[in-house]
Amino acid sequence: MSDLVNPVEQFLRSDRMPHIWCPGCGIGTTVNCFAQALIESKVDLESLAVVSGIGCTGRVAGYVKLDSFHTTHGRAIPFATGLKLANPKLNVVVYSGDGDLSAIGGNHLIHAARRNIDLKVICVNNLIYAMTGGQTAPTTPDHAITSTNPYGVFEPSFNLPHLVEAAGAVYVARWTTFHVRQLARSISEAFKKKGFSFIEVISPCPTLYQRRNKLGDGLDTMKYYKEKSKTRHGAPTSEVGLTMTGEIIVGKFVDRDRPDYQTMMRGQMTESLGDKFAEQAEMVCS
Amino acid sequence: MKADPRGVLTGTHFMDGDHACCEGALAAGARFAAGYPITPSTEVVERFASRIPTVGGTFIQMEDELAASITLQGAVWGGAKAFTVTSGPGFSLMMEHIGYAAMTETPCVFVDVQRGGPSTGLPTLPAQADMMQARWGSHGDYEIIALCPNSPQECFDLTIKAFNLAEEFRVPVMFMMDEVVGHMTEKVVIPPADQIEVVPRKHTHKSVSEYLPYGTNGDMVPEIAHAGEGYKFHVTGLTHDERGYPNMTPQVQDKLVRRLQNKIRSAADRIALFEEEQTEGADVVVVSYGITSRVAQRAIGLARERGLRIGKLRLITAWPFPEKKIAELAACVKAFVVPELNLGQMVREVERAAAGKARTFAVSHAGGGVHKPEEILKVIVEASR
Ligand SMILES: Cc1ncc(C[n+]2csc(CCOP(=O)(O)OP(=O)(O)O)c2C)c(N)n1
Ligand code: SF4
Ligand SMILES: [Mg+2]
Numbered sequence: 001m002s003d004l005v006n007p008v009e010q011f012l013r014s015d016r017m018p019h020i021w022c023p024g025c026g027i028g029t030t031v032n033c034f035a036q037a038l039i040e041s042k043v044d045l046e047s048l049a050v051v052s053g054i055g056c057t058g059r060v061a062g063y064v065k066l067d068s069f070h071t072t073h074g075r076a077i078p079f080a081t082g083l084k085l086a087n088p089k090l091n092v093v094v095y096s097g098d099g100d101l102s103a104i105g106g107n108h109l110i111h112a113a114r115r116n117i118d119l120k121v122i123c124v125n126n127l128i129y130a131m132t133g134g135q136t137a138p139t140t141p142d143h144a145i146t147s148t149n150p151y152g153v154f155e156p157s158f159n160l161p162h163l164v165e166a167a168g169a170v171y172v173a174r175w176t177t178f179h180v181r182q183l184a185r186s187i188s189e190a191f192k193k194k195g196f197s198f199i200e201v202i203s204p205c206p207t208l209y210q211r212r213n214k215l216g217d218g219l220d221t222m223k224y225y226k227e228k229s230k231t232r233h234g235a236p237t238s239e240v241g242l243t244m245t246g247e248i249i250v251g252k253f254v255d256r257d258r259p260d261y262q263t264m265m266r267g268q269m270t271e272s273l274g275d276k277f278a279e280q281a282e283m284v285c286s
Numbered sequence: 287m288k289a290d291p292r293g294v295l296t297g298t299h300f301m302d303g304d305h306a307c308c309e310g311a312l313a314a315g316a317r318f319a320a321g322y323p324i325t326p327s328t329e330v331v332e333r334f335a336s337r338i339p340t341v342g343g344t345f346i347q348m349e350d351e352l353a354a355s356i357t358l359q360g361a362v363w364g365g366a367k368a369f370t371v372t373s374g375p376g377f378s379l380m381m382e383h384i385g386y387a388a389m390t391e392t393p394c395v396f397v398d399v400q401r402g403g404p405s406t407g408l409p410t411l412p413a414q415a416d417m418m419q420a421r422w423g424s425h426g427d428y429e430i431i432a433l434c435p436n437s438p439q440e441c442f443d444l445t446i447k448a449f450n451l452a453e454e455f456r457v458p459v460m461f462m463m464d465e466v467v468g469h470m471t472e473k474v475v476i477p478p479a480d481q482i483e484v485v486p487r488k489h490t491h492k493s494v495s496e497y498l499p500y501g502t503n504g505d506m507v508p509e510i511a512h513a514g515e516g517y518k519f520h521v522t523g524l525t526h527d528e529r530g531y532p533n534m535t536p537q538v539q540d541k542l543v544r545r546l547q548n549k550i551r552s553a554a555d556r557i558a559l560f561e562e563e564q565t566e567g568a569d570v571v572v573v574s575y576g577i578t579s580r581v582a583q584r585a586i587g588l589a590r591e592r593g594l595r596i597g598k599l600r601l602i603t604a605w606p607f608p609e610k611k612i613a614e615l616a617a618c619v620k621a622f623v624v625p626e627l628n629l630g631q632m633v634r635e636v637e638r639a640a641a642g643k644a645r646t647f648a649v650s651h652a653g654g655g656v657h658k659p660e661e662i663l664k665v666i667v668e669a670s671r
Binding site for chain 2: 013046049051061065066067068072074078080081083084085086087090111273277278279280281
């Protein structure tokens with residue numbers, strides 16, 4: 001067995017192992033799927049950049065052997081926007097948590113989708129702020145116990161696929177960490193799209209969310225994902241909201257095409273300025 | 287390196303400080319700006335938005351200043367020279383990302399056209415009350431560079447300087463304008479591109495296997511690589527080692543944070559720009575900057591007409607503060623007079639650097655206008671006694 005090398009290892013910074021994630025955490029599983037997608041889609045690794053915000057998921061940028069940026073809490077998307085616009089040849093992946101992307105970074109999420117910036121967003125949704133100890137996130141389901149809602153959450157949660165579809169995303173999918181093959185395939189598909197793609201991965205945080213809500217360990221959560229997930233490609237995103245123990249609708253909900261930000265910009269400038277419009281030169285100022 | 291002629295609007299112009307700042311950025315090679323509208327700074331990005339499509343580059347109006355101040359940094363790591371422009375309320379929102387730029391050593395420029403505060407304050411009227419915020423506004427220990435133009439011509443010249451310093455030291459540079467300088471229209475001479483010196487990015491020439499993203503070669507400023515070049519490097523706002531990897535030990539923290547400080551402090555004399563006039567034999571030196579320096583000039587003239595021996599020190603670099611110069615002068619003069627459009631900010635630095643050797647008089651103003659020369663004169667007379 002010892003000569004069998006895990007195929008994802010080539011994408012990881014081996015000199016940074018072991019990682020910080022807890023046993024049973026789903027984030028590592030999503031990274032395996034991401035690596036699998038890199039193999040399947042054969043994307044050029046030299047022109048691939050990963051941008052993360054802050055959180056347990058935000059640490060992904062530090063473990064992948066790629067150009068990788070660990071930015072500030074909530075601001076992975078605007079950082080990635082600047083990176084992509086300055087060098088359109090880059091393939092830019094935003095890899096971050098539900099709180100980072102939809103709470104503190106929620107404004108950037110909807111505006112990047114509206115502008116259709118060509119970014120692939122992987123949102124690990126563990127339904128909680130994990131890094132800081134299990135506080136309520138905008139995604140935490142009704143009645144769940146968190147450290148800041150010790151008597152149960154009562155504020156309604158975000159249905160992220162619905163939100164980003166409404167804002168304009170061209171590709172929206174949701175899987176759980178049980179659906180490893182489907183998740184890898186979705187990531188590969190997103191690499192082929194031009195525009196704002198959003199993949200939500202429902203993922204366990206046994207340490208803080210599952211334990212506090214008496215939902216068992218990582219394995220119990222896999223069982224729950226397996227039993228309660230229903231694949232419904234093309235499901236109306238308004239119908240895919242989550243509850244604490246109910247059904248989880250997974251699948252590819254949105255796959256549509258509209259011009260991305262840079263295509264629209266070029267079109268508008270050419271229309272208004274004609275020959276005077278100067279294509280952005282290579283910006284690299286060395 | 288000489289400026290790229292595509293960005294240089296050579297000629298003699300009649301333009302305001304905001305527009306001149308934009309032309310300075312273009313001449314310096316800025317090809318990316320991210321902004322969010324706010325008076326009295328918006329004209330800078332409005333001009334950039336109209337100019338950049340014919341020069342070749344991008345302007346994006348972001349959803350807020352939190353976004354603008356990090357979008358520009360993404361652009362820098364993508365290879366661009368980039369900046370953002372704002373005023374007080376927006377500057378406050380940008381603070382976390384000034385710290386991020388300092389920590390990750392992202393060369394970039396933040397323009398703050400100062401207006402009256404706190405809060406929404408005086409949207410259309412001047413102040414110089416963000417000077418300490420520019421230095422200390424983000425949490426933690428770090429150093430930045432800040433420049434203060436006092437005319438549209440300097441808005442052009444010093445914006446180029448700001449970009450050059452940002453690249454040389456890999457540091458965020460604060461360009462501290464004020465509403466009056468931003469909106470005043472004067473002659474601005476833009477030289478031919480081949481007469482404009484531009485500092486290129488300190489890009490690494492090392493091979494992928496040799497390259498250490500935060501390793502230094504004695505000068506304390508590491509070499510940079512851009513995304514997409516094959517270096518597969520990591521950048522983080524966490525405390526990091528020379529590989530750029532998080533390492534949250536007191537030892538690595540000490541080494542990193544001291545280097546970030548020392549790379550600027552050790553070059554402070556070279557960075558410190560000021561204009562000095564008749565300080566030799568002076569009893570009193572008036573220390574001022576930005577628009578206030580032009581009012582102070584009048585007050586100094588009036589005082590000299592009365593036979594007083596008055597020197598002038600105009601700060602062009604506010605940070606790092608030219609403390610050596612002040613200390614030198616303090617040994618020879620009776621007092622400093624420091625007029626500024628705030629209730630006493632840079633005057634504290636003057637007082638600290640003078641270290642009791644000369645007295646320090648503030649001439650404060652809460653903003654919304656400029657001093658009357660007589661107000662400054664009165665304090666000069668008092669200080670001369
Ligand atoms: C400006 C700012 N506010 C608050 C924090 C503290 N903080 C760090 S991570 C985090 C929440 C992360 O939650 P999520 O994005 O869901 O990531 P997870 O840890 O669950 O993967 C918070 C509030 C911070 N780092 N920066
Ligand atoms: S706290 Fe939760 S999300 Fe963070 S590493 Fe542990 S299990 Fe994963
Ligand atoms: Mg989370």
